[in-house]
Amino acid sequence: MTEMLPAPPDVSSLHHEVGSALTGFLDSKDRSAPGAELLHLTSTLRKLLDGGKRLRSRLCLYGWQAAGATGEPAAAVRTAASLELFQLFALIHDDVMDDSDIRRGQPSAHRALAMTYTDDGGRRDRAEAHGLGAAVLLGDLALVWSDELLETAGSAPDRLAQVRPLLAKMRSEIMYGQLLDLQTTGRLSDDVETPLRIIRYKTAKYTIERPLHIGAALAGAAPPVLEACTAFGIPLGEAFQLRDDLLGVFGDSADTGKSVLDDLRAGKATVLMALAVKRASPSELGTLRSLVGRSDLNEEQAHVIRAILASTGARASVEEMIAERRATALAALDEAPFPGVTTASLRGLADAATARQA
Structure with missing residues (x-):
């Protein structure tokens, strides 16, 4: 039996x-x-x-569950x-x-x-x-x-010994991502690769991949489990931040809990803005250069920027990038050696993280 x-x-x-x-x-x-x-x-x-979503703690527990939930x-x-x-x-x-x-x-x-x-x-x-x-x-x-x-x-000493190096990597990665963010803020550019790198280190690894890894390590995860966490976590984390960038400009402050002018006033280097700069007409580019990064930017001026982000197709392209990365993350779950209950939960989380309004 x-x-x-x-x-x-x-x-x-x-x-x-x-x-x-x-x-x-x-x-x-x-x-x-x-x-x-x-x-x-x-x-x-x-x-x-x-007021937080507590996404990282949830993912840590999912990682622990994915690796057998021992301890x-x-x-x-x-x-x-x-x-x-x-x-x-x-x-x-x-x-x-x-x-x-x-x-x-x-x-x-x-x-x-x-x-x-x-x-x-x-x-x-x-x-x-x-x-x-x-x-x-x-x-x-x-x-x-x-x-x-x-x-x-x-935690058992041997499990804690597995967690510490992952935590150290996570901390170094977010500091690197934050440094890139600081260095590029206020510099309007058509460079798409740098904001994608910021997303990977400041969000994808920190928000999704490493919390899963840390939880999995608590349960003594084998390498295939950690690899599956990465295959799912990186594309989902990128999709999560791309959605955040859209909400930072097109969202509702009542839902997001933060101003929808901050990113535009700071001149944040996002994929959304880089695509708009790359595709803008000379007139549109002149408008972006005169408005993006102004500390006194008002809602009327922000509306003009939003119109350019839409007319250049930048907003639609970011939506496509979100959908592609979500599909990649879900496909990784199909191959992941996780319990069925973990896979189902992570699918639900992927849907919520990429279709959210806050």
């Missing part, structure tokens, strides 16, 4: 525990804080945690939660670098901390400097605490 293998743990139910793990961890930090001043930072961190579920949950703290570190510093006002439908960390400073009686002419400095510290704190949460998650 064939022995029945146990069903993999239900990742959707485990994912609900990620929030509890984060809350419990921050509660312990508040209790052991050296002074009440630290709550000035952790209260902001808690508010930012409330303690609680350790997998806390490891997944550590990725959410690392994500906050990245977002907080990203908003400082981009001078963004809004994150997850509320003031970005440096704006919130500036407002708190004046609310507490601080001088208004010091508020901005305080907000920026405190946000850098908050991001650093989130990074340090993400490490602590991972190291105290309760």
